[in-house]
Amino acid sequence: RLDIPLEYVAAASLVAASSIIGRRAAVRPKVNDPWDEHATLWGLVVAQPGELKSPSIAMALKPIEALEHKERDKWKQAEIELRKKRAVLSERESVARSQLKNAIKNADGTEALAEKVLEETHADLIKIEHKLAQGGRRFICNDATTEKLAELCQANPYGLMLSRDELSGWFEMLTKAGREGDRQFFLEAWTGASGHSYDRIGRGSPYIPHICLSLFGTIQPGKLKYFVTSAGQDGGEADGLLQRFQILLFPDSRGPRKFIDESPNKEAQENYQNVFDNLAALKWQSLFSLKNGIALDGPEGSPYYYFHFEDEAQSRANEWFIELEAQIDLINVDAFKALMGKYRGLMPRLALNYFLIEVSAERITTQKIPLEAVEFAIEWCKHLEAHARKLWAPNINPALMPAKALAKRILEGTVEDRTSLSQIQQKNWSKLTKVKDVKLGVNQLEKWGWLKQEVLETQGAPSTIILLNPELPL
Numbered sequence: 001r002l003d004i005p006l007e008y009v010a011a012a013s014l015v016a017a018s019s020i021i022g023r024r025a026a027v028r029p030k031v032n033d034p035w036d037e038h039a040t041l042w043g044l045v046v047a048q049p050g051e052l053k054s055p056s057i058a059m060a061l062k063p064i065e066a067l068e069h070k071e072r073d074k075w076k077q078a079e080i081e082l083r084k085k086r087a088v089l090s091e092r093e094s095v096a097r098s099q100l101k102n103a104i105k106n107a108d109g110t111e112a113l114a115e116k117v118l119e120e121t122h123a124d125l126i127k128i129e130h131k132l133a134q135g136g137r138r139f140i141c142n143d144a145t146t147e148k149l150a151e152l153c154q155a156n157p158y159g160l161m162l163s164r165d166e167l168s169g170w171f172e173m174l175t176k177a178g179r180e181g182d183r184q185f186f187l188e189a190w191t192g193a194s195g196h197s198y199d200r201i202g203r204g205s206p207y208i209p210h211i212c213l214s215l216f217g218t219i220q221p222g223k224l225k226y227f228v229t230s231a232g233q234d235g236g237e238a239d240g241l242l243q244r245f246q247i248l249l250f251p252d253s254r255g256p257r258k259f260i261d262e263s264p265n266k267e268a269q270e271n272y273q274n275v276f277d278n279l280a281a282l283k284w285q286s287l288f289s290l291k292n293g294i295a296l297d298g299p300e301g302s303p304y305y306y307f308h309f310e311d312e313a314q315s316r317a318n319e320w321f322i323e324l325e326a327q328i329d330l331i332n333v334d335a336f337k338a339l340m341g342k343y344r345g346l347m348p349r350l351a352l353n354y355f356l357i358e359v360s361a362e363r364i365t366t367q368k369i370p371l372e373a374v375e376f377a378i379e380w381c382k383h384l385e386a387h388a389r390k391l392w393a394p395n396i397n398p399a400l401m402p403a404k405a406l407a408k409r410i411l412e413g414t415v416e417d418r419t420s421l422s423q424i425q426q427k428n429w430s431k432l433t434k435v436k437d438v439k440l441g442v443n444q445l446e447k448w449g450w451l452k453q454e455v456l457e458t459q460g461a462p463s464t465i466i467l468l469n470p471e472l473p474l
Contacts, residue, residue, distance in 0.1 A: 001262050001264070002052050002055065002056050002059075002260075003257045003260055004051070004052050004257075005251035007249035007251045008047075008056040008060070008249075008251075009057070010249070011045050011248075012043065012056075012057045012216060013060045013061075013272075014247055014353065015041050015042065015043035015161070015214050015215075015216040015247055016060070016063070016064045016161060016214075017275065017276065017357055018039045018040055018353050019040070019139070019159050019214030020064070020159065021039035021279060022040060022159020022160075022212045022214070023038045023040070023157070023192040023210065023212040023304050024039075024159070024285075024304050025038070025039055025305045025306070025356060026038050026039075026305070026306040026307070026352070027309075027348045027351060027352040027369060028306050028307070029309070029317060029348040031308065036193065036297070036306060037345045037348045037349050038192035038212065038304070039159075039192075039349060039352050040159065040212055040214050040349070041214055041247050041349060041350075041353070042190060042215040043215070043217075043246075044217060044218070045217075045218045045219075046218075046224055046249070046250040046391065047218065047221070047250075049220060052257075054165055054218070061140070061163060063272060063273045063275070063276035063277070064139050064140050064161065064276055066273065066276075067276060067280050071136050071138065074136060075135060075136025078136060079136075082131055083132070086125065086129065089124055089125040089128060090125065092121045093125055096114065096117045096118040096121050097118055099117070099118075100115055100117075100118050133155075134155035135155060137156065138156050139160070140160070140161045140163055141160060141162050142162075142163055142164065142165075143164070146182040146185050149162065149213070150185060153189070153208055153211045153212065153213060154208045156212075157208075157212065157302040158302060158304075159192070159213070159214065160212070160213055161215075161216065162213055162215050162216070163216050164216075164217035164218075165217065165218060166217065166218060166219065167217030168220070168223040168224075170217065171219075171227050175230070183241065185211070186241065187239060187241060188211055189212070189215075190213070192210065192212035193210050194211060195207065209299055210299075215245075216247075224391070228242065228335075228392065228394070228395070229394070231243070232333070232335040232392075232394075238334075240342075243335070243338050243339040246339075246343070246384060248387055248388060248391060249384075249387050250387045274361075275357060275360060278361065279356070279357070279360050284356045285305070287362075307367075307369050308368050309351075309369045310368040310370050312371045313351075313369055313371040313373065316374050316378075317348070320378055321344070324343060324344065327340065328340050328341055333392070333395050333396050335392065335395050336389075336392045336395055336396055339388055339392065340385070340388075343381055343385075347374075347377045347380075348377070349377075350376065350377035351369055351373040351374050352373075354372075354373040354376045354377065355370070358373070398440060399440040399443060399444035400444065401431050402432055402438065402440050402441030402444070403445050403448075404431070405429060405430060405432050406424070406432060406438070406442065406445060409424075409429065410445075410450065410451075410474070411472075411474065413474065415466075416468075417466070417467060418465050420463050420466075421435070421438050421439065421463075422435075422463065425438045442464075442466060450468070450469055450472060451466045451469060452469075453465070453466060
């Protein structure tokens with residue numbers, strides 16, 4: 001109804017669903033290797049202002065927001081009861097402490113019993129304090145300091161979604177001096193399996209056995225360019241953070257938006273909400289049991305199921321892995337090579353998400369991940385790679401940006417036939433300020449058939465001019 005690119009909704013909904021599954025499940029993409037990939041995904045939508053990113057993504061996130069509101073209402077009631085119990089236990093602890101003091105003073109032989117009562121009461125009180133500190137179950141967070149986010153992850157070990165409408169501020173925050181610890185926290189949160197510890201005055205030195213965080217946001221192309229450039233150079237920002245946004249969708253600009261005035265499809269909305277409700281209710285877990293060979297792994301406090309591919313799906317996955325490694329080997333741009341290297345885990349993660357979503361909808365009842373889930377994941381990887389190549393184009397082919405800038409000047413008529421390269425450089429236009437960039441742009445346009453170069457001999461150094469293709473729509 002908004003007439004927007006479907007990528008806006010697809011990215012947000014997929015990341016939101018993955019955050020609910022979180023580290024409750026993992027896929028083992030190989031038959032014998034215990035290599036695990038959890039469901040966690042990071043997503044980023046790239047588009048200009050005014051493209052209706054925010055309203056379309058808000059619609060996509062409605063189901064998880066509804067789950068968050070339900071849990072907050074439940075927590076309000078639970079918190080009241082917990083505070084009542086804490087008040088009673090505090091009084092009991094005070095009485096038990098007095099009884100132990102009197103027993104020790106009177107030496108009447110009741111010290112051991114009094115000490116045991118005090119210990120048990122104090123232990124119950126600590127449990128209540130811990131529950132109050134953790135709060136209720138959380139599904140989504142929109143803004144929090146890294147320290148608070150770490151506490152939320154500690155209280156929700158199976159996963160949490162961080163959604164930021166505009167991620168440029170988040171990126172900028174992580175580039176500031178003194179925020180290295182925050183950056184490391186997010187780098188570790190991506191796998192869903194890494195632990196994290198931090199030391200802060202007033203907060204002690206808490207340790208989180210594993211952080212599981214799904215991250216989603218939007219950003220404008222102009223603001224993202226700096227971070228792409230930084231990630232492609234040697235330095236602290238070339239650490240793979242940007243490449244972790246694997247569900248990165250950068251749809252092309254569209255023509256005039258259609259005027260549409262239709263009622264919402266209520267049945268589709270209900271079906272969509274049901275997917276998230278079933279995931280949150282762990283409906284997929286009820287369809288499996290350890291008796292059927294679904295194994296558990298992980299720490300005692302938060303174990304997870306892990307799944308393998310069916311035989312046909314495993315064969316298709318193996319073929320794809322071999323093709324991917326051959327493709328990665330041919331890439332000579334480090335930043336893009338790092339991105340494509342993460343597709344090793346992306347495809348299995350996508351297959352796992354597809355599998356558990358369809359199991360929750362009772363459309364798949366197999367105990368192993370089927371071929372259709374792997375095919376779905378492979379098609380998604382193809383689509384995501386096309387968007388990634390668009391984003392990383394300046395790194396993959398440095399000539400593209402100056403070529404685009406020069407092509408624009410040619411079409412505007414500000415660069416005419418028989419203009420010299422030095423004259424173009426002297427104009428000091430964006431992306432064409434250096435002789436090297438002008439030469440890159442001219443060479444690229446020559447390959448595309450826009451122009452030819454001709455060297456003119458002069459009394460001084462030779463001068464190169466461009467001869468425009470007469471068939472250009474000038």
